[in-house]
Amino acid sequence: MTQGLRPRTLDVMSSTSPRADTAVDLVVVGAGIVGLAHAAEALDRGLRVVVLERDEHAVGASVRNFGHVCTTAQGGRALDLALVARQTWLDLGRKAGFEVTEAGTLVLARAEDEVAVLEELAAERGAEQVRLLDPAAAAERSGVDVPDLQRAAHLPLDLRVDPREAVPALARWLSEAGVGIRFGTHVGEIVPSGDEVLVRTGRGEVRARHVVHAVGHDVDRLFPSLAEEYAVRRCRLQMLEVAPPGDVRIAPALLTGLSMARYAGLAAMPSADAVAARFAADAPELLALDVNLMLTQRPDGSIVLGDTHHRAVTHDAFDEETDAALLLREGARLLGAPLTVRRRWRGVYASSSRTDFLVAAPHPLVRVVSVTSGIGMTTSFGLAPTVLDQLL
Ligand SMILES: Cc1cc2nc3c(=O)[nH]c(=O)nc-3n(C[C@H](O)[C@H](O)[C@H](O)COP(=O)(O)OP(=O)(O)OC[C@H]3O[C@@H](n4cnc5c(N)ncnc54)[C@H](O)[C@@H]3O)c2cc1C
Incomplete structure (x- = not known):
């Protein structure tokens, strides 16, 4: 030997x-x-x-994620775990000397059915977890004037860290x-x-x-x-880091109608099915790539924009540019300005249907x-x- x-x-x-x-x-x-x-x-x-x-x-x-501690949108056991985890993030941020931003999440509603989901969530969770905002109040809190915004929900318990x-x-x-x-x-x-x-x-x-x-x-x-x-697959996500349009400072994480079918707490609302059905009819290309349009801002101002989802045990080596193009199109619509990519990467997490x-x-x-x-x-x-x- x-x-x-x-x-x-x-x-x-x-x-x-x-x-x-x-x-x-x-x-x-x-x-x-x-x-x-x-x-x-x-x-x-x-x-x-x-x-x-x-x-x-x-x-x-x-280190490839949004750094979004997405507490309130969870349901069931995940919500219980998230509420415990939230406190630990705050404690460890202090002890280990990294920033934990307590700016919450803003869920943006740009259609009637999305407004209904937010109202239902607010009624279920109460003001400690969900606060409904009109477009002017949402713009003040987010720093962004989102075109076509009808209403927003601020989820104050949510946190944000820079995972890197x-x-x-x-x-x-x-x-x-x-x-x-x-x-x-x-x-x-x-x-x-x-x-x-x-x-x-x-x-x-x-x-x-x-x-x-x-x-x-x-x-x-x-x-x-x-x-x-456990039927584990690798879920591959397309991620982009884009330059902020102007000097925009976006303190909360931003979620959209596409997030309403994804997170259990939102998906459980009675109107969530109508949201999903509308996207299926009006924007099947977004559902085909399983897009969850969301963003967070990094300390240097760059915006982390995502994401698409593909599941397989082994993925092809090559990414289609259509994923990034779709995210850029939807990101520009959300922020009301064309976006310039600074970085792009593929993230992978374990996914189970069971x-x-x-x-x-x-x-x-x-x-x-x-x-x-x-x-x-x-x-x-x-x-x-x-x-x-x-x-x-
Ligand atoms: C693009 C993207 C965005 C996301 N956004 C969010 C978000 O905003 N909020 C949220 O809550 N979650 C988010 N997630 C999910 C979250 O990032 C994951 O659930 C979490 O990071 C998984 O952590 P992990 O430690 O299991 O995996 P990993 O971070 O992948 O760590 C596993 C580690 O194990 C090591 N390893 C593997 N095999 C071996 C071995 N044989 N010996 C030694 N070491 C080994 C690897 O090198 C790796 O460092 C996102 C995920 C992705 C991909």
């Missing part, structure tokens, strides 16, 4: 922690928001935690607090052995009492039968966790405590 193939023990703890010569309490695989949420929760419980991440820094869904700042800041803070974060460390095997688990990586192995495997859409790599059981949250126990000491509904930024900090309650 050559030197490179000999199994060895990975030096897993951070420089501020004692060196591990016994099993650590928890190994988390994946340093996206789901993995980091579990690491933060375990740290809070006083556990010795190691995070193993294959890349040199997180480049997955958790927040996710690395969180990893840094966890590392300084004693979590061993090992980047550039690909996990290839998870092997239960008595009352421990051996986590085998390209750089050696780590012994753990428990493992949380949180690798987003790559869940099917180590756990293909679980992914099949569950919004895949939490599985292939072994009593191991949990496989993936948010399979495109709302990991909104819910991970609520989900992690429930997973660890069960696992530990």
